[in-house]
Structures are given as C-alpha cells and as structure tokens.
Amino acid sequence: MSRLLYHLWLSPFSRKVRVLLTEKGLPFELKVEKTWERRTEFLAMNPAGDVPVLVEPDGTTLTDSQVIAEWIDETQPAPSLIGPDPLQRAETRRLVQWFDGKFNIEVTENLVGERVMKRFLKLGEPHAPAIRAGLANIHYHLDYIGWLAERRTWLAGDDFSLADITAASHLSCIDYIGDVPWEQHDAAKDWYARVKSRPSFRAILADHIPGLSPPSHYADLDF
Amino acid sequence: MSRLLYHLWLSPFSRKVRVLLTEKGLPFELKVEKTWERRTEFLAMNPAGDVPVLVEPDGTTLTDSQVIAEWIDETQPAPSLIGPDPLQRAETRRLVQWFDGKFNIEVTENLVGERVMKRFLKLGEPHAPAIRAGLANIHYHLDYIGWLAERRTWLAGDDFSLADITAASHLSCIDYIGDVPWEQHDAAKDWYARVKSRPSFRAILADHIPGLSPPSHYADLDF
Incomplete structure (x- = not known):
C-alpha cells in the first residue's frame, strides 16, 4: 500500500x-x-x-x-523543515500559524473562499465586501513577507522551512485565481520566485482545475 | 527576571x-x-x-x-502533555486543533466572542443569530467530548494531556458566562469535573472579572 x-x-x-x-x-x-x-x-x-x-x-x-x-x-526527521532547535522551531511554527490562521482568515478565505470554494460548497453567491477586504488585506501581508525576506534568507531564518511552504501554499492558491498584486511587492515576489523554482513546487504549478484555468503567469518561473 | x-x-x-x-x-x-x-x-x-x-x-x-x-x-519535556510517541502526539494535536480551531469558531467565538469580547473590542452589539448558532453547536461538541471520555481515560487516551487542557480552557470560558448545558451531557460533565479537581485548574476557577461575575456553579467542583 x-x-x-x-x-x-x-x-x-x-x-x-x-x-x-x-x-x-x-x-x-x-x-x-x-x-x-x-x-x-x-x-x-x-x-x-x-x-x-x-x-x-x-x-x-x-x-x-x-x-x-x-x-x-x-x-522522518531529515531534512528538518521545522528547525534544528526549540527557538528556531518556535519561529517556524509562529509563521506557519500566521499564514494558516491570520492570513487564511484575512486573505485566503475572502478570495479563494468567496470566489471558488463557496460555489463548490453551495454556500451562495460571493460576498463582494469580503472580496474587497481580501484584496486590501493581502497588501500588508505581502509587505510582511517582503520585510522578512529582506532580513533573512528564507521567511523563518537561514533555511527553507515549513514557514515558506505554508506562505507559498496560500499565495499559490490566490495566484491561481489571479488575485496577487505582485507588481507592487518586489521583495515578496523575489521570495516567491525562489520558492517556485524548487522541484517540490513543480506539481503545484502543474495543477490545472477543469473549468478554471490559471492566468498565464501562474506557472511561469519568471513572472 | x-x-x-x-x-x-x-x-x-x-x-x-x-x-x-x-x-x-x-x-x-x-x-x-x-x-x-x-x-x-x-x-x-x-x-x-x-x-x-x-x-x-x-x-x-x-x-x-x-x-x-x-x-x-x-x-521542559517532563511530564509530557502531548504524548510519548508520534502517534499519540498526533492524536493529542488533532484534538487540540479540534478545540482551538473548530470548537473555537463554532462555539467560543459565537458565545464568549459575541457576549463579552465584542464589547471590549468595540465591535458593536452582540449578533443574536451567532449566539443562537453557538448555543446549538455546543451540544454536538459536548456529545463528542462525552463519546471520547466514555471510551478513553482522558480525551486523547490513557493520560491527561494538552487535549484535555485545551477543551477545558474553552469550556471554562463559556461556563463563566453560564452557557454550558451540563445537565444534558453527563459524560462530558463527569470529564470536566475531573479536570476541575486538578490543582492546575484552581487558579482558573478563582478568576473573577470585575463587573462580570460567574454563576455560582462555575468554581464548584460538585456542580
């Protein structure tokens, strides 16, 4: 099995x-x-x-x-994607929770949730104020990603970690529906380009949902 | 320090x-x-x-x-409150996430959030449909706690764990405002009585918020 x-x-x-x-x-x-x-x-x-x-x-x-x-x-401890010591692990987990909690509620749910999942879940029509909130909120999260990426090699520190995976997982879903304003956030865009170029991200970029095509830049490593 | x-x-x-x-x-x-x-x-x-x-x-x-x-x-590994091995740790964490995620959104936010926190956060008046949803949702969560407690010594297994702490932390906040229908959920009530009797819970039961008194059964070990 x-x-x-x-x-x-x-x-x-x-x-x-x-x-x-x-x-x-x-x-x-x-x-x-x-x-x-x-x-x-x-x-x-x-x-x-x-x-x-x-x-x-x-x-x-x-x-x-x-x-x-x-x-x-x-x-399966190697390679560790949370971190080698308790303090680094706490920082990785803090950022994972930031994206899976705060970012998810403030951005992902308002955009992917309203525009796509609500239809599948038969929860009614997209709620325009929620979408507007998501489009506004994403800017300060991209600023935060940029702020981290300018001070550290990867979001949680020197090494690629579950924090990068989590942030990129949310952003890739939003990018699939064309809602990430990359052109206004160079530092976040540079970081995401580095994530996109990893072999582990290839399958994500190859995703193609029947009836819902991604924009052309979605899978482009040089977007 | x-x-x-x-x-x-x-x-x-x-x-x-x-x-x-x-x-x-x-x-x-x-x-x-x-x-x-x-x-x-x-x-x-x-x-x-x-x-x-x-x-x-x-x-x-x-x-x-x-x-x-x-x-x-x-x-501070001893005593472990997550569990001794990966499988037990996964079960403890699953239940922690159940209460901090699902229970929090479906019950705590609708009751403590609407009735108390909204006032402090100046987010407006309590939303009656949310309170009704919280009062309805709490029943199936108490059923689930009872179901677990009848099959296991504590919620996640043989030992008292972070799952018990997390569930009891949410319920104690709701109990403080008198919204837990204990009389309809014997198994959950028996489990909560055991949590309440632990020395670690004494300070929680002694909480007394100025201007917001708990009901008399809140601190009663034999409620």
Missing part, C-alpha cells in the same frame, strides 16, 4: 502537505475528496470533515495539515 | 498556557494585555497582536498558544 493524500486542488492546507512530502522525498498518491459531499467513509477517517487527510503505507490515518506536518517531522 | 504571561481573563488560549505551565510546575506571573488598545510595545513583541504572549526568564518571547505549548514541551 502506498501513501495516500486526500486533498482539494485549491486547498492551501493540502498544498502545504504535498510540498512537504515532496521536500522530504516521500512518494504519495493524490485523491480528490469532495468534502462538501460529506462521505460517511471520509467522516469516519476525519470527523472534522476537511482535507488534507494522510493515510500512511501502514494504514495510520492523520488529519489536519499541521498535525500531519509535525508527524512527518517526527517520523 | 521571572516568567511573564500576557493574557486576557476570558481568552481560552491564555488559559491553556496558564494550565499547561502549572501542570509543568513552571511558576509565572500574569499581566493583563488589553489587546484592543494595540500598544506599540506589545505589537513589537507580537505582530499578530493577540494573547497569550510568554516572556521566558531569559527574555525569549513566544507567541501563539500552540507555539508556546510545543516550546514548553520541547524545553
């Missing part, structure tokens, strides 16, 4: 685990889970009903992107 | 760290941070602007309750 990841194409949490597994050199298969259908067998694996869900080759089932990330870091 | 925790009285995330530090036998001082005032010095410590923030005796500053919990578990 091979490793299996239940996911959705524009779920940043699923993308985070896809990139992490690839950075760790762990092969896996992908299976789309239409979470809005609330399949009984899927809810038995994950009562929270969301993706990602990882089924390890021995059948061990794990849910929640950060639970999965900590599990992989503990069971 | 002693260990200092910036907190708010009805912040479940702050309570989680208070109980965790006490379970670990680590002394600390509490300082209320009125996060809605957005103090410059506080934002310099934590750009996210929320509590808890922990300042260690050597000045190391940590933010986000789960980042702090992982830091404490790594720097």
